[in-house]
Amino acid sequence: MTSSDNNTLESIPADQQGSFSSFLKTLASFTGDLSSLTCPSFLLAPISLLEYSSFWADQPGLLSAVGESDNAEERFYAAIKWFISSLNGSFSSRVPKGEWEKKPFNPILGEQFLCAWDDETRIVCEQVSHHPPVSGFYIENKKAGVIVNGHDGQKTRFSGTQMLVDQIGYCTLRLTERDETYLFTLPSVSVNGIWYAAPYVELYGTSFVQSTSGFSASIEYTTKGWISGEVHHFKASVTHESLSTPTVIEGQWTGKSTLTKNKKTTDFLDLTTLEKPKPIVKSVEEQGELESRRIWQKVSDALKAGDYATASSEKSSIENQQRALRKERETSETKWVPKYFNSVEGEAIYGNLREKIIAKADSKFIDTMGEGGWMYKEA
Numbered sequence: 001m002t003s004s005d006n007n008t009l010e011s012i013p014a015d016q017q018g019s020f021s022s023f024l025k026t027l028a029s030f031t032g033d034l035s036s037l038t039c040p041s042f043l044l045a046p047i048s049l050l051e052y053s054s055f056w057a058d059q060p061g062l063l064s065a066v067g068e069s070d071n072a073e074e075r076f077y078a079a080i081k082w083f084i085s086s087l088n089g090s091f092s093s094r095v096p097k098g099e100w101e102k103k104p105f106n107p108i109l110g111e112q113f114l115c116a117w118d119d120e121t122r123i124v125c126e127q128v129s130h131h132p133p134v135s136g137f138y139i140e141n142k143k144a145g146v147i148v149n150g151h152d153g154q155k156t157r158f159s160g161t162q163m164l165v166d167q168i169g170y171c172t173l174r175l176t177e178r179d180e181t182y183l184f185t186l187p188s189v190s191v192n193g194i195w196y197a198a199p200y201v202e203l204y205g206t207s208f209v210q211s212t213s214g215f216s217a218s219i220e221y222t223t224k225g226w227i228s229g230e231v232h233h234f235k236a237s238v239t240h241e242s243l244s245t246p247t248v249i250e251g252q253w254t255g256k257s258t259l260t261k262n263k264k265t266t267d268f269l270d271l272t273t274l275e276k277p278k279p280i281v282k283s284v285e286e287q288g289e290l291e292s293r294r295i296w297q298k299v300s301d302a303l304k305a306g307d308y309a310t311a312s313s314e315k316s317s318i319e320n321q322q323r324a325l326r327k328e329r330e331t332s333e334t335k336w337v338p339k340y341f342n343s344v345e346g347e348a349i350y351g352n353l354r355e356k357i358i359a360k361a362d363s364k365f366i367d368t369m370g371e372g373g374w375m376y377k378e379a
């Protein structure tokens with residue numbers, strides 16, 4: 001242990017300091033998927049990673065507003081608003097004030113997370129693959145004529161003291177009444193502060209948006225000390241054949257942003273004043289056996305109570321059961337299929353939108369977006 005470890009360890013439960021220092025030692029050589037990263041219990045979040053996909057609907061009001069305008073340009077800006085709000089939900093507002101980032105549970109194969117909002121938005125998430133871990137998600141608001149279909153996995157590596165996470169996957173938004181589709185790719189994530197037992201997340205890199213209406217955007221993510229000097233900064237450059245110069249939308253993906261078109265700047269979005277509507281989730285008693293909170297209930301309760309021994313034995317028992325099921329499938333040569341999603345060629349989901357992005361994107365984009373997809377069965 002070095003002296004710098006000493007002052008960080010103060011905030012760590014006394015009985016876990018040893019496991020924290022050996023955890024740090026494993027990080028340097030870690031590569032691969034998150035499910036193989038074993039964390040000390042005090043760094044575990046009492047929630048399944050699958051639930052994180054529901055933050056795509058963090059602001060269901062912004063989602064159902066995408067199709068409202070009869071003007072394609074306005075709709076495109078509305079789509080960006082929704083996307084930025086879902087980044088805030090996924091990467092920032094999710095973490096309770098004053099708390100650090102923690103590692104959520106690795107979803108088991110076929111795990112489901114279902115929830116709905118008062119405005120009739122509903123979401124279905126399912127763990128569609130275990131190796132590598134992939135979550136499929138589907139959001140719909142029939143009344144508003146909006147459907148979101150996507151999937152997300154993570155490729156993780158360590159660089160110095162940072163954990164770098166490429167999000168593998170993409171999502172599409174379809175306006176059913178207008179026959180208009182948007183393809184969104186996902187930004188990269190870095191987790192900092194792990195060495196001080198104070199992990200927090202930042203976004204970096206570039207993500208792309210392409211609509212069948214011909215509008216497209218590249219969104220760059222930067223943070224303090226880089227270009228803008230502000231944390232959680234994004235800058236989207238929107239182009240279309242009808243625009244003589246790109247429209248620029250920039251600000252914080254956790255807060256305020258502005259839109260500048262033809263040198264005129266107007267307010268775009270203010271996430272600090274938007275209230276988060278409460279998702280409605282069935283009580284654990286009413287949930288099916290494969291639903292997240294039911295599967296993880298015992299582990300989650302134990303973690304919340306600080307009973308790490310029980311948390312870890314309950315977690316092992318779930319993992320052992322999963323190993324047994326996998327073996328059983330291998331022996332009987334049965335192929336597992338998801339309940340809600342079909343594995344399809346990407347084109348079935350995004351048509352030719354990917355090709356349009358490729359013209360502007362770098363090779364990292366090709367790697368992280370991948371080609372196949374998971375389509376909701378009733379869609």
Ligand SMILES: CC(C)CCC[C@@H](C)[C@H]1CC[C@H]2[C@@H]3CC=C4C[C@@H](O)CC[C@]4(C)[C@H]3CC[C@]12C
Pocket residue numbers: 034039043049052053090091101102103104152154165167189191194199201
């Ligand atoms: C103690 C340390 C090691 C904790 C590490 C926490 C890591 C594993 C956590 C922190 C933030 C998390 C990310 C936060 C939000 C999202 C968006 C969601 O749509 C897919 C999962 C994804 C991409 C998470 C993956 C796991 C993640 C990167």
